[in-house]
Amino acid sequence: MAGTSDTNTQLHIPAEEIGAGNFPPFDSSTYASQLLWLAITFGVFYWIMKNVAVPRIAGILEDRRDRIAGDLGEANRLKQETDDAIAAYEQALAEARAKAHGIAHETREKLKAEQNARRDKAEAELAEKLAAAEQHIAGVKSDAMAKIEDIAGDTTSALVEALVGKAPTKTDLTKAMKSALN
Amino acid sequence: MANDPIKQFEIQRLFPIEVGGLDFSFTNSSLFMVATVATAAAFLIMTTSGRGLVPSRMQSVSELAYEFVAGMLRSSAGSEGMRFFPFVFSLFMFVLVANLYGMFPYFFTVTSHIIVTFALAMLVIGTVTIYGLMRHGTKFFHLFAPSGVPPVLLVIVAPIEVISFLSRPISLSVRLFANMLAGHITLKVFAGFIVSMTAAGAVGVAGSILPLLMTVAITALEFLVSFLQAYVFTVLTCMYLNDALHPSH
Numbered sequence: 136m137a138g139t140s141d142t143n144t145q146l147h148i149p150a151e152e153i154g155a156g157n158f159p160p161f162d163s164s165t166y167a168s169q170l171l172w173l174a175i176t177f178g179v180f181y182w183i184m185k186n187v188a189v190p191r192i193a194g195i196l197e198d199r200r201d202r203i204a205g206d207l208g209e210a211n212r213l214k215q216e217t218d219d220a221i222a223a224y225e226q227a228l229a230e231a232r233a234k235a236h237g238i239a240h241e242t243r244e245k246l247k248a249e250q251n252a253r254r255d256k257a258e259a260e261l262a263e264k265l266a267a268a269e270q271h272i273a274g275v276k277s278d279a280m281a282k283i284e285d286i287a288g289d290t291t292s293a294l295v296e297a298l299v300g301k302a303p304t305k306t307d308l309t310k311a312m313k314s315a316l317n
Numbered sequence: 318m319a320n321d322p323i324k325q326f327e328i329q330r331l332f333p334i335e336v337g338g339l340d341f342s343f344t345n346s347s348l349f350m351v352a353t354v355a356t357a358a359a360f361l362i363m364t365t366s367g368r369g370l371v372p373s374r375m376q377s378v379s380e381l382a383y384e385f386v387a388g389m390l391r392s393s394a395g396s397e398g399m400r401f402f403p404f405v406f407s408l409f410m411f412v413l414v415a416n417l418y419g420m421f422p423y424f425f426t427v428t429s430h431i432i433v434t435f436a437l438a439m440l441v442i443g444t445v446t447i448y449g450l451m452r453h454g455t456k457f458f459h460l461f462a463p464s465g466v467p468p469v470l471l472v473i474v475a476p477i478e479v480i481s482f483l484s485r486p487i488s489l490s491v492r493l494f495a496n497m498l499a500g501h502i503t504l505k506v507f508a509g510f511i512v513s514m515t516a517a518g519a520v521g522v523a524g525s526i527l528p529l530l531m532t533v534a535i536t537a538l539e540f541l542v543s544f545l546q547a548y549v550f551t552v553l554t555c556m557y558l559n560d561a562l563h564p565s566h
Contacts, residue, residue: 159326159430160498165346166432167339168328172347173427173436180354180411185403188361192383195368195376202370 288312322505326429326498346433349418349425357414382410386551393555397562404444405558408437409551412493416543419497420536428546429497431490438490441554449561460564489553496546500539507531 159165288308296302303311332343361382364375372380386406390398412428419426427433449457461478462471510528514521 158323159328160494161431162328164340165328165344165430168334168342168344169346169430169432170436171341172343172350173433176347176350176354177407177411177437177440180358181404181407183354183358183362184407184410188358188365188379189383189403189406191365191368192361192379195365195370195372196380196383198368199370 284312322502322509325425325501325505328430345425346427346430349415349427353411353415353418353427356418357410361410382406389548389552390555390558393552394559394562398555398558401444401558405551405554408441408554409547412437412550413544413547416497416547417540419501420540420543426497426501428493429501431494434490434494435486436490437493437550438486441489441557442486445557445561448558449564452561453564457561457564460560464565485553485557489550493546493550496542500535500542504532504535504539507535 291312292302292308295308328344328346330340330342330344331348334341334343360375361379364373364379367373367376369376383406386409387399387402390402390405394401415427418424419429446457449460453459460482461475463474463478466474507528511525511532514525514528
């Protein structure tokens with residue numbers, strides 16, 4: 136109870152003392168001072184912001200943006216270089232592979248041709264030898280055939296002599312042999 | 318005396334100065350204006366003195382404030398509006414730091430006085446009007462005649478637009494002033510309940526937990542309001558500056 140009445144008197148005292156103008160924000164006698172000091176402080180603050188703080192922060196942010204953009208640009212450039220190097224390497228590789236293929240093909244062709252030539256030569260030689268051998272055989276055969284008549288004649292003559300006791304004449308022998316052989 | 322919720326808004330002369338019958342005394346209000354400006358400027362300058370490419374924790378707070386206001390201004394008034402950036406940034410920092418200073422017990426809240434918020438609002442509207450007239454001349458008055466409105470309706474629309482323009486400094490200043498004033502009074506009243514209830518015996522002491530909880534909650538809310546009102550004041554400033562730059566909306 137005492138507290139309540141206390142509060143009431145406290146609330147009433149300023150109102151009675153000063154009257155209607157007791158609410159500080161509406162007390163126009165303080166306006167001049169507040170306006171002046173607001174103008175001074177805000178003016179100084181604006182000057183500091185405009186000339187020091189804002190350019191400085193803007194500079195920091197711009198530096199950072201430039202740096203990031205620069206780094207990104209550099210990274211892109213390096214990546215481009217890498218890509219170029221890879222492309223050049225791949226091209227060189229492809230060229231080398233094509234060249235290797237060409238050489239292999241050429242070598243194979245050359246070897247094949249050489250082999251063919253050698254085989255042809257060998258075949259020709261063999262054919263020649265074959266022909267010579269055949270010719271020789273034919274010669275030997277005809278010689279043998281020629282001699283067969285003499286041997287047959289001699290044998291027949293010897294056989295007749297042994298049987299009859301007298302050798303047949305050459306003319307008879309030849310006649311008889313001719314008829315027998317043919 | 319300690320229980321009077323209005324007492325905290327009283328202006329006390331610290332160094333009486335009188336010029337030509339006008340009272341220009343250095344008061345507690347002036348002291349907190351100086352403190353606000355000194356704190357905000359010192360913080361912004363000292364945290365950025367390293368000019369770190371990778372910002373320190375405090376430097377990033379300054380950068381955050383900068384980019385917050387810059388984003389607001391750019392989205393409302395476009396990149397052209399950036400010429401007003403130092404002004405808008407100063408307003409934001411001044412109102413924000415003044416509001417936050419008010420949150421300290423026994424500290425004076427500069428923005429709880431209508432004359433201060435009204436002066437700031439008039440500064441904004443004055444800038445808008447003078448810059449708008451300088452840049453666009455009479456075309457600035459297209460602000461009051463929105464394009465696409467039939468001439469017949471203009472008779473009705475134009476006066477509404479004029480009234481809305483004239484009421485801007487009032488709404489801008491009263492919003493900030495009333496929020497700070499009401500918040501601080503509420504806080505003081507609930508804190509006062511604790512004192513009066515504890516004087517009423519054991520039951521009162523037990524019951525005073527409720528206003529205590531309210532006081533804690535309202536303190537948190539007031540911190541939010543301090544920031545929010547600074548933001549609202551700045552965002553509206555940006556929108557009004559947009560009118561100065563592009564009057565034919």
